[in-house]
Amino acid sequence: MELVILIVLIAVALVGVVGLVAGSALRGRTRRGPRGLGHAGRRGGTEPPGSVAGTLGDAPPVLPTGETRADLSGPTAVRAPAPVEEAEPAPAVPAPSAEPSAEPEIVSPRTPLDVPAPALGRMVRLRARLARSQNALGRGLLALLSGDNLDEETWEDVEATLLVADVGVAATTEMVEALRERTRVLGARTAADARAMLRDELLAQVGTAMDRSLRTSAPDRPAIVLVVGVNGTGKTTTCGKIARLLVADGRSVVLGAADTFRAAAADQLETWGGRVGATTVRGAEGADPASVAFEAVKRGIEDSADTVLVDTAGRLHTKVGLMDELTKIKRVVGKQSPVDEVLLVLDSTTGQNALVQARVFTEAVDITGVVLTKLDGTAKGGIVIAVQRELGVPVKLIGLGEGPDDLAPFEPEAFVDALVGDSA
Numbered sequence: 001m002e003l004v005i006l007i008v009l010i011a012v013a014l015v016g017v018v019g020l021v022a023g024s025a026l027r028g029r030t031r032r033g034p035r036g037l038g039h040a041g042r043r044g045g046t047e048p049p050g051s052v053a054g055t056l057g058d059a060p061p062v063l064p065t066g067e068t069r070a071d072l073s074g075p076t077a078v079r080a081p082a083p084v085e086e087a088e089p090a091p092a093v094p095a096p097s098a099e100p101s102a103e104p105e106i107v108s109p110r111t112p113l114d115v116p117a118p119a120l121g122r123m124v125r126l127r128a129r130l131a132r133s134q135n136a137l138g139r140g141l142l143a144l145l146s147g148d149n150l151d152e153e154t155w156e157d158v159e160a161t162l163l164v165a166d167v168g169v170a171a172t173t174e175m176v177e178a179l180r181e182r183t184r185v186l187g188a189r190t191a192a193d194a195r196a197m198l199r200d201e202l203l204a205q206v207g208t209a210m211d212r213s214l215r216t217s218a219p220d221r222p223a224i225v226l227v228v229g230v231n232g233t234g235k236t237t238t239c240g241k242i243a244r245l246l247v248a249d250g251r252s253v254v255l256g257a258a259d260t261f262r263a264a265a266a267d268q269l270e271t272w273g274g275r276v277g278a279t280t281v282r283g284a285e286g287a288d289p290a291s292v293a294f295e296a297v298k299r300g301i302e303d304s305a306d307t308v309l310v311d312t313a314g315r316l317h318t319k320v321g322l323m324d325e326l327t328k329i330k331r332v333v334g335k336q337s338p339v340d341e342v343l344l345v346l347d348s349t350t351g352q353n354a355l356v357q358a359r360v361f362t363e364a365v366d367i368t369g370v371v372l373t374k375l376d377g378t379a380k381g382g383i384v385i386a387v388q389r390e391l392g393v394p395v396k397l398i399g400l401g402e403g404p405d406d407l408a409p410f411e412p413e414a415f416v417d418a419l420v421g422d423s424a
């Protein structure tokens, strides 16, 4: 009897052990099952088993609420995160690539680069625009000079027309005297005579002998061009337009955004550069303009660029401040390379104000050329004559609009023809 009881007890114990083992095996299978599904679900079930993405998939799936399944599955499931989980949180959105990338960010290329029209091709269009905007001066003078009766009153009107066009007092006096003398000698005048006479005198004042070429190339190094001027005159725009002209001519350009006073100026310059493929060197807002200029020149030398164009701030806070800033830029740049060209940008619509600015800037830095912007919006083309007299440096470029190619080399004959109209 005792033997029977012993056998029954052993049998019960065996059944219990077998039951425990089987139960534990079953629990283990069900726990692994959902993890695999969750992973496959996150990745869309596309990864082959054993792929790199498959190992990353050990992270708990992310729910739309931002919670993970592990968060919801009770204390036991959360507290032992897999090492990969800590290193790399699971993406909420399926990654497009199975491979986690350690490569630097690749910025996709901009829209295709602009290919600006060569300078020559655009001159005809710009001349027409110049002629339109300057007609008040030319037509007014021609009407007066080709009239039958050139009396004192008419001469006063000629004088007033020249002054209103910002030719300046000294140049106006000279011109009126010369015109009076010629009409006295010539006697009878036709409209064609008047035009020819006016053309000659204007051309004499504008000057045909000055070297108006831009110094944008230098042997064995990049040419360095500083662009200075008061804010709002069109400095940054002019830098961009010059870059386009140069690129159209097959040159490589580096732009230096040394106008660190206004962050948008650097953005603006970068946009201009980006469109034609010129590199832009910029600093943080408020950075030292001289250091940005230095870096731009350094980059230009490293890249064997043809030209480095440096846009400066030129706030007229104080004359001393302006001088300090510009002389520092020139000095710092000069440690690496001579400065080949210093272009002063003046807004032709500001008339006498432009002359005041011109004076201040010439005291701060040696200007080698003038860019007169916004000649499209004014009949005050006489400022060309006044500025050249004031500074003794040539106008080299003129701005004739806001468009990217609305900058033209200044050609005295074309300019005067636009003023007086074609003789044909």
Ligand SMILES: Nc1nc2c(ncn2[C@@H]2O[C@H](COP(=O)(O)OP(=O)(O)OP(=O)(O)O)[C@@H](O)[C@H]2O)c(=O)[nH]1
Binding pocket: 229, 230, 231, 232, 233, 234, 235, 236, 237, 238, 259, 262, 265, 313, 373, 374, 375, 376, 377, 398, 399, 400, 401, 402, 406
């Ligand atoms: N009509 C016309 N507008 C121009 C011309 N050149 C520049 N502008 C405009 O003048 C405005 C000022 O130009 P910017 O190049 O920003 O002037 P800036 O001197 O660099 O000014 P800051 O960056 O503030 O120092 C812009 O709206 C230009 O589009 C031009 O020849 N004709």
